[in-house]
Amino acid sequence: MTARTFDAVTLVLGAASGPILRLDEPLSFWGGLEPATGTIIDRLHPQRGACVAGRILMMPTGRGSSSGSATLAEALRLGNGPAAILMLERDAIVVVGAILAAELYGLACPVALANSEDWEALAAAASLTLEAGPDGAAISADL
Numbered sequence: 590m591t592a593r594t595f596d597a598v599t600l601v602l603g604a605a606s607g608p609i610l611r612l613d614e615p616l617s618f619w620g621g622l623e624p625a626t627g628t629i630i631d632r633l634h635p636q637r638g639a640c641v642a643g644r645i646l647m648m649p650t651g652r653g654s655s656s657g658s659a660t661l662a663e664a665l666r667l668g669n670g671p672a673a674i675l676m677l678e679r680d681a682i683v684v685v686g687a688i689l690a691a692e693l694y695g696l697a698c699p700v701a702l703a704n705s706e707d708w709e710a711l712a713a714a715a716s717l718t719l720e721a722g723p724d725g726a727a728i729s730a731d732l
Contacts (some may be wrong), residue, residue: 590731595707597675597719597726601687605673606718609711610644612636618657618664618686625671631670645717646671647708651680661686665696673719674700675728677708701726 601677612647613635614624620732621631627642633643651657661683664670670690675684679702687698711717714730 593710593730593732594701595711595730596719597728597729598702598706598721599698599699599721599723600676600679600684600702600727601691601698602721603673603691604698604718604720605645605697605699606716607643607672608640608644609714610636610641610647610671611712612648615650615652615653616648617652617656618660618682621652622660622664622668624660624664624667630695634725641671641673642698645719646674646675647712650676650678651683653682655682657682658686658704660690661698662689662693665690665698666694670698673698673717673721675703675711675717675719676700677703677705691695699726699730711732714720
């Protein structure tokens with residue numbers, strides 16, 4: 590295996606490591622995630638039944654509703670949220686949910702924008718480490 594580091598853009602500060610859960614489609618946390626278990630419950634989502642808890646969640650973007658911020662924060666409060674979130678597009682709902690968890694509960698869930706040209710390589714790793722600081726983010730992967 591070769592260790593490799595990728596640059597990213599920090600959306601929410603923090604550091605996390607964990608196994609990857611790559612979503613094939615965007616996820617609406619409101620109605621799509623059960624915060625008590627961290628399980629994807631959206632009947633139409635390709636990863637229905639998968640658990641986000643403790644995982645580095647890779648999803649291209651979020652999918653409304655604005656209530657999703659509260660659902661993400663609640664999943665994090667209960668210890669069932671993702672360790673970190675990597676996205677390809679900015680999503681205010683996801684960012685606000687992670688910030689709420691940090692501000693209200695002191696729980697970090699870093700969020701970063703990955704480069705689209707790195708997405709497949711990142712998804713091929715078994716686990717990732719994200720260090721999202723004020724001057725940018727670095728994603729480490731064993732490939």
